[in-house]
Amino acid sequence: MIPWLDSNSPFPDVSTALTEADGAAGLLAAGADLSPWRLLQAYQHGIFPWYSEGQPILWWSTDPRMVLHTDRFRISASLKKTLRRIARSRAEGGPWQVKFDTAFEAVVRACAAPRRDGAGTWISEDIVQGYTGLHRMGHAHSSELWHDGRLVGGAYGVCIGRMFYGESMFARETDASKVALAYLVHFLKLHGVTMVDCQQETGHLASLGAAPVSRAAFLAHLRQAVKLPPITDWHPVDPVQ
Known part of the structure; x- marks a missing residue:
């Protein structure tokens, strides 16, 4: 019980x-x-x-807990080409842009929308409101991929100290969620976040480099990471030049 x-x-x-x-x-x-x-x-x-x-x-x-060490994130050859194209677009003011925290609630609602297979998600209206409240407090963040001013992919999660907890991703274009995640993971790595909590084990997460660790190991890392100073300047940096 x-x-x-x-x-x-x-x-x-x-x-x-x-x-x-x-x-x-x-x-x-x-x-x-x-x-x-x-x-x-x-x-x-x-x-x-x-x-x-x-x-x-x-x-x-x-237990175990699925986590992604930021130095083990896997970028495939095809994704690397996409990231280079987007980096050029960002530098030239082109149609592809990556932003952080400009449309947090829209990202969460997009993650809550039915998938292409018709299945719903676990993200309820109470979830949307709770995490949007965390965002207003500075504890929840979104990574967003835009094309011609339209939000086409994103990821969001919670950050306390130097511990990041991934929540969900969505894509309206091929690899859009992976692009948003790549920018997010690269940013976190640059700012001393070494572990992203992925919560539950899936084949998709494993393909990106995530792996299970014991709950004891996860909690030992968490206790130290949440005590570190928070990240205050959230701006995307190109993960591939």
Whole structure:
């Protein structure tokens, strides 16, 4: 049985999360809310919300934890060509531009939109509002790819100290989400962020260089990273020249 949280309940210790034998590995608690304060408390302790429409808010701390070390991000040959083309466009004021934090809510809503296969996502209106609140506080950020003034791809996540927690990506053009992610990861690497939390293991994330680590190793890194000074100047830098 997992605990039910009200608005004032602290999170339980992550060591009490359910295991694979329980049928819901990593599930820690349910309830509470998605206020910016609650979300900050969750991320500082290695906890994240994930639930489907119609369910209560479910809080997770998975073991192992999927992470991307910023010095291990894989850029394919084809993506490298695309990044060079976009870098030239940015330098020349062309149609392709990369920006940070100019359309945060639009990025989150695009991530929430149904996919091409018709499937929905887990991003509810409460999620949109909670993370937009974090953005207004300076704790959530978006990487955005624009083409002729139209938002065609993006990624967003939470940053506390020098710890970044990736949330979701979207693409309306081929490789647009990968471009947004490449700029984001390169920027984070330049600013001393060595690990991006990817939360759950997927083949797509693995293809980009992410790999699972134990929850203990993840938390040990997190405890140090969140204490470091926050990044204050969010401007994209071309990852490939």
